[in-house]
Amino acid sequence: MTYVSHPVRGMRDDPFPDESATLLLRLAEGADSESVAARVTDLGGEVDAELEFETLRVVVPEPIVADICELDGLDAVETDATIQIGGGDAGEDVELNDS
Template sequence: MYVSPAVRSIQRHPIDGETATLLVRLDDAADVETVAEQIRECGGTIEQRLEFDALAITVDHSAVASICELDGLSAVETDDTLTMGADGAGEDVRLGDQS
């Protein structure tokens, strides 16, 4: 499963009381309702069902690691991947080595 650099950063350094809006993409074989229920059990809120078997969710930083461990996901990214700002292609563009 692909986990974007921004999401990995939240996993490693969650901020108490902060939430993240994530884009979760489902595997071809995953059932969207089952995955949605698992997200709710982790404390997440389903904000929107998107095209191509994806969900936009909001979850506390402290639960991001649990979301990334769910079965049935093919990718977890921040919602910044849905927009392209004036500075380029979104969250996954890194300049230099920014581990």
């Protein structure tokens, strides 16, 4: 069974017709990345990059997100949006009390 993140489920269930999404497709053990990439292209998407940990970054029209989620050979489908820890300057506002 493929894990589908909450934001991707939202796009899958209620896509915006004129929007696209950047997704991370984590491949299942033994899956062929070339076959998955070819299927993404056949559906109308584009493989943007092959990342570490057997993951493809793809850009797809939102209306085909449901089809992407049903592809064989996937362990997970997530958005490429991540929270960056330490990415801002908030640390400058934090004072530690040594007492």
